[in-house]
Amino acid sequence: MTFPMVILLFSGKRKSGKDYICGKLQSILGNEKSTIIRISEPLKGIYAKYHNLDLKELLSDGPYKEIYRSEMIKWSEEERNKNLGIFCKAACDSAPITQIWIVSDIRRKTDIEWFKNTYGDLVKTIKITANIQIREKRGLVFTEGVDDAPSECDLDDFNQWDLIISNNNSEESEEALNTVLDFLNKAI
Numbered sequence: 001m002t003f004p005m006v007i008l009l010f011s012g013k014r015k016s017g018k019d020y021i022c023g024k025l026q027s028i029l030g031n032e033k034s035t036i037i038r039i040s041e042p043l044k045g046i047y048a049k050y051h052n053l054d055l056k057e058l059l060s061d062g063p064y065k066e067i068y069r070s071e072m073i074k075w076s077e078e079e080r081n082k083n084l085g086i087f088c089k090a091a092c093d094s095a096p097i098t099q100i101w102i103v104s105d106i107r108r109k110t111d112i113e114w115f116k117n118t119y120g121d122l123v124k125t126i127k128i129t130a131n132i133q134i135r136e137k138r139g140l141v142f143t144e145g146v147d148d149a150p151s152e153c154d155l156d157d158f159n160q161w162d163l164i165i166s167n168n169n170s171e172e173s174e175e176a177l178n179t180v181l182d183f184l185n186k187a188i
């Protein structure tokens, strides 16, 4: 195999549960069949090196990444303006080829464009939604420069999703995972 058979691009607002859903999906599919790709990994890797930061903490779901999020967004914006696919390409180049790639942090139209231009019809887009009250319970605190930035809002008016799934609670996440698995069965 030189390419995966399906590439699922997951998008959603902060604390909608992208990591949660993608993690569950990957553990159902298993390591041989699937790989999680995070565009933010090469982004954070390069940023951490530049600024001498702890990459492990930056990649975790804790408070550390929130301290740097706003600055990191600004910096990544500049890098992206120089080369639109820079982080998508770096993430894919270092990913093992498995049947299914699960990209867990799609944030922009240009990310989707890069994947579609590079991999064509293998690419399927999935939006995860959750109510603001639930996202706040999960730790979201509205932050200027983050929640009103293109990294959060660029896909607000994108309406060509292959699937839209809701993740407000465990019943919904179970249902969402079944929907994605059905979709995958049809796509492969």
Ligand SMILES: Nc1ncnc2c1ncn2[C@@H]1O[C@H](COP(=O)(O)OP(=O)(O)OP(=O)(O)O)[C@@H](O)[C@H]1O
Pocket: 012, 013, 014, 015, 016, 017, 018, 019, 020, 021, 061, 138, 167, 168, 169, 170, 173
């Ligand atoms: N269906 C669910 N049931 C229980 N907990 C959940 C559910 N979905 C998400 N969570 C929890 O909510 C928190 C935020 O979820 P997660 O990190 O997956 O969001 P995210 O969309 O990846 O956020 P960010 O954009 O900030 O990285 C995590 O602690 C996660 O475990």
